[in-house]
Amino acid sequence: MSEKEKFTIVVFSGDLDKAMAAFIMATTAASMGMEVTMFFTFWGLNIIKRNEGNIKSKGLMRKMLNILNRGGSSRLKLSKFNMLGLGTWMMKKLMKDTNTPSIDEFIAMSQEMGIKMVPCSTSCSVLGLPDDSFRSGIMSQAGAAYFLGQARASKVTLFI
Amino acid sequence: MDADQTLDCVGLYCPMPIVKTSQQIKKMKVGDILEVIADDKGIKQDMPAWCEATGNEYLGMEEQGGEIKVYVKKIKE
Numbered sequence: 001m002s003e004k005e006k007f008t009i010v011v012f013s014g015d016l017d018k019a020m021a022a023f024i025m026a027t028t029a030a031s032m033g034m035e036v037t038m039f040f041t042f043w044g045l046n047i048i049k050r051n052e053g054n055i056k057s058k059g060l061m062r063k064m065l066n067i068l069n070r071g072g073s074s075r076l077k078l079s080k081f082n083m084l085g086l087g088t089w090m091m092k093k094l095m096k097d098t099n100t101p102s103i104d105e106f107i108a109m110s111q112e113m114g115i116k117m118v119p120c121s122t123s124c125s126v127l128g129l130p131d132d133s134f135r136s137g138i139m140s141q142a143g144a145a146y147f148l149g150q151a152r153a154s155k156v157t158l159f160i
Numbered sequence: 161m162d163a164d165q166t167l168d169c170v171g172l173y174c175p176m177p178i179v180k181t182s183q184q185i186k187k188m189k190v191g192d193i194l195e196v197i198a199d200d201k202g203i204k205q206d207m208p209a210w211c212e213a214t215g216n217e218y219l220g221m222e223e224q225g226g227e228i229k230v231y232v233k234k235i236k237e
Contacts, residue, residue, distance in 0.1 A: 028175040031182035032213040099172050109179065 004035040006154040010147065013160055014043030014071060015079035016088060016103065020095075022160045023106035029156070030113040037154075038110070039147045041120035044160075045127065046071025047103065048117055050135045055128075062128030069127075073103040073135075111137045118142050161219065161231050163195035164188065170227065174202045178210050185216065185234050193219065194232045203228055 007029040011022045022038065030036050040048050049055065051072035057063050081087035095102070101109065110117065119134060121141035131141065151157045167184050169177040177198045185194055196207065204221060207230045211218035219231035 024175050027179055031175065031179045032210055033182075034213075099176070101176070 004033060006037070006150065007034045007156045008037045008039065008147065008150045008154040009157070010159045011038055011040045011044035011047065012042050013079070014046035014076060016076035016091070017078050018160050019047045019076060019103055020106070022158075023103065023110060025158060026115050027106065027109055027113060030110070030115050036115040037150045038115060038117045039120060039150070040117065041123045045119055045123055045129060047073060047076065048107070048119065048134050048138050049129075050133065051075070055133045056130060057128030059128065066128060073107065076103060107135070118146065161195070161222070162193070163231060164192040166195045166197065169196055169198040169200070169203075171199065173200045174206065177203050178206055181207070181210065181232065182214070185232065188234050190234050190236060192234050194234070196230050196232065198228050198230070199226050201228070203230060207232065
């Protein structure tokens with residue numbers, strides 16, 4: 001068979017609803033036989049932060065940022081109608097009632113399918129995120145050139 | 161239509177019927193027919209598109225009540 005078609009997604013947003021959209025497209029593309037890379041940058045990094053423990057950043061401002069912006073799949077909020085968490089809670093319930101996978105389930109599924117999840121190195125430096133801020137199975141950090149290298153060779157790209 | 165295997169996706173929404181179809185077809189032999197039962201209307205458009213992208217053959221659809229049955233023939237490994 002010829003080389004696999006590629007699909008590359010920039011995940012900039014750390015909102016629950018937008019993360020859902022990104023993972024739905026990623027897992028569907030992988031099911032269609034495409035080679036998928038998800039490039040997480042800025043707020044999107046919150047999606048792949050580990051849920052437990054503290055983020056060990058250096059410097060007061062970065063420490064404060066990572067307390068206020070802790071992230072992790074279990075802490076993601078809706079981009080609209082969060083309503084102090086009530087809206088997010090309700091959306092999670094609706095998703096469960098319709099057998100829609102949770103973000104954790106989507107991440108596990110993506111890893112089983114061989115989808116590459118790459119944190120943006122510049123965002124990680126600016127926001128103070130060492131490699132151990134992320135959950136297991138996340139690839140090593142890479143920069144914009146890596147993304148563009150993938151994107152150039154991709155049939156489809158998205159920015160979410 | 162006679163199928164070699166059946167995949168029940170009733171109650172599942174996009175992308176799960178497609179993800180499960182892709183996993184199931186990997187376990188089957190070339191030439192085998194897979195029947196997918198779903199109630200998410202999206203499958204009517206999604207399955208032909210998936211077949212076209214993956215090189216498998218879309219054999220058709222039957223609709224009874226709210227249930228949609230689609231048939232896919234595995235063409236290659």
